[in-house]
Amino acid sequence: MLLHKILRKDKESSIFLSLLLVVTILVPVCNLMVPEGSLMHISTYTVTILGKYLTYALLAISVDLVWGYLGILSLGHGAFFALGGYAMGMYLMTQIGDRGVYGDPVLPDFMVFLDWKELPWFWYGVDQFWFAIILIVMVPGVLAFIFGWLAFRSRVTGVYLSIMTQALVYALMLLFFRNELGFGGNNGLTDFKDILGFSLQLDSTRIGLFIASSIALCAGYLASIAITNSRLGRVAVAIRDAEERVRFIGYRVEYVKLFIFTFSAIMAGIAGALYVPQVGIINPGEFSPINSIEMVIWVAVGGRYTLYGAVIGALIVNYSKTFLTSSMPEMWLFVLGGLFIMVTILLPKGIAGLLRKYRSTES
Numbered sequence: 001m002l003l004h005k006i007l008r009k010d011k012e013s014s015i016f017l018s019l020l021l022v023v024t025i026l027v028p029v030c031n032l033m034v035p036e037g038s039l040m041h042i043s044t045y046t047v048t049i050l051g052k053y054l055t056y057a058l059l060a061i062s063v064d065l066v067w068g069y070l071g072i073l074s075l076g077h078g079a080f081f082a083l084g085g086y087a088m089g090m091y092l093m094t095q096i097g098d099r100g101v102y103g104d105p106v107l108p109d110f111m112v113f114l115d116w117k118e119l120p121w122f123w124y125g126v127d128q129f130w131f132a133i134i135l136i137v138m139v140p141g142v143l144a145f146i147f148g149w150l151a152f153r154s155r156v157t158g159v160y161l162s163i164m165t166q167a168l169v170y171a172l173m174l175l176f177f178r179n180e181l182g183f184g185g186n187n188g189l190t191d192f193k194d195i196l197g198f199s200l201q202l203d204s205t206r207i208g209l210f211i212a213s214s215i216a217l218c219a220g221y222l223a224s225i226a227i228t229n230s231r232l233g234r235v236a237v238a239i240r241d242a243e244e245r246v247r248f249i250g251y252r253v254e255y256v257k258l259f260i261f262t263f264s265a266i267m268a269g270i271a272g273a274l275y276v277p278q279v280g281i282i283n284p285g286e287f288s289p290i291n292s293i294e295m296v297i298w299v300a301v302g303g304r305y306t307l308y309g310a311v312i313g314a315l316i317v318n319y320s321k322t323f324l325t326s327s328m329p330e331m332w333l334f335v336l337g338g339l340f341i342m343v344t345i346l347l348p349k350g351i352a353g354l355l356r357k358y359r360s361t362e363s
Contacts, residue, residue: 013225016308017218023050024214028207029316035088044203047210048278053318054213055275058220060298060314061307062267063222067296068304069233070260071240076165078174078292080140082282084269086176087139089189089282090123091132096193105152109191110184129196136273137266142264145258152254152261157243166289173287187285195277206278213274217311220267224307227260236260302348304328312351 008014027050030042059081066072098105101114106119125131147168151161179185198205221249227233235256238246247253278281285291294317302313317339347354 012306012308012355013221016311017221019347020214020218024211027210029202031207044206047203047206049322051070051206051210051213051278052211052275053315054217055271055278056298056314056318057311058168058213058217058271058274059268060302060310061217061220061224062264062271063295063304064299064304064307065227065264065267066261067299068306068310069228069240070236070257071243072257072261073159073162073296074165074261074264075162075289075292075296077295078287078289080265080268081272081275081291082172082284082286083140083143084136084272085276085282085286086183086189086272087126087132087135087269088201088273088276089192090126090135090183091129092192092195092277093189094123094127096191099193100191108184108189110179110187111182114179122182127217136269140265140269141262144262148258149254150262152257154157155219155254169288169292170231170286173284173289176284176287184283185286188281189276190281190283192277192280200277200280209274209278213278216270216274220270221307221311223263224267226271227263228307230272231253232256232259251259251264254303294336297336299350300340301343301347301350303352306350306352309350309352316351 005170027042027047028038031044031047034041036043059077062080063074063077066074066077068113093108096108100109100112102109104112107116111119126135145167151164156164175181176183176188177186181188194200195205195209198208200206228236235246235251239251239253239256243253270280272286298313298317299310300313301317302311303309320335320339321332324335343350349356
């Protein structure tokens with residue numbers, strides 16, 4: 001009931017969710033029911049790309065929640081995304097069984113290659129999907145809670161907090177590159193076969209993952225709207241604008257920060273878990289600090305402090321990346337940097353701010 005009232009006032013979010021519903025229905029129909037020779041047919045490859053974009057959109061919302069509404073410029077959200085991806089990757093690796101290169105029914109190929117004799121203790125139970133779901137939620141959530149508890153209680157803010165988040169993701173990247181850690185080292189986890197008993201090569205499975213990504217994006221968006229329009233959300237914005245005043249009034253600022261930061265990390269972990277079966281690999285490169293910086297650029301381009309703007313930014317930047325890295329791969333980083341500078345100077349409120357300005361002019 002509360003969300004219904006909010007959406008009635010928030011026309012942009014209503015339009016976005018309506019478009020998401022239409023896309024979620026049309027894409028499977030155009031893939032499964034429209035003949036391949038038709039102009040309306042959507043290939044399975046395109047479905048996979050679109051599903052990947054939806055996971056990026058959910059990740060962008062998680063970044064916008066802490067940056068746009070709480071004022072925390074996190075340069076380490078890639079850590080939570082990658083950890084959720086690794087939790088899903090572990091589950092998918094256990095589903096390969098004796099179909100791996102070495103034919104071992106228990107150990108993944110990289111463990112056989114390294115002459116491991118048994119599974120590490122932290123792999124126990126991950127062959128059960130329900131347990132993998134718990135890991136997907138708990139691992140990023142617990143890490144964010146511990147990191148936030150220590151940082152927020154110490155009143156670390158501003159650029160110092162941003163540097164700490166980047167140091168966190170960089171440390172994890174170095175850690176996961178180590179073969180002895182038990183996560184595949186430099187190569188990571190790949191060669192997945194099934195998810196919940198369904199082959200990842202089937203068109204229907206790809207469609208299922210696309211729909212699951214769409215549902216997760218919708219749920220994350222609605223949950224974020226509920227938070228930002230609640231009393232907690234209003235306090236978060238007040239903390240962003242004048243933290244010391246809010247603290248002086250009597251609010252426990254660190255608790256507000258901790259809740260939203262942890263919730264945001266869980267969303268990022270879920271996005272990573274949906275990303276992995278669609279791209280077919282997870283490796284330490286996902287922890288790269290440049291990836292976390294890119295996420296901030298998505299939000300800046302789309303417009304921080306507007307959840308739908310974060311989605312727009314994620315879709316536009318990643319579509320541009322897909323196009324340019326295939327046609328002019330050496331130019332992408334220059335384009336990305338130039339895009340960020342251009343938005344900062346010409347569109348400080350991002351594309352969402354431009355759309356709002358246009359709407360106000362029209363009215």
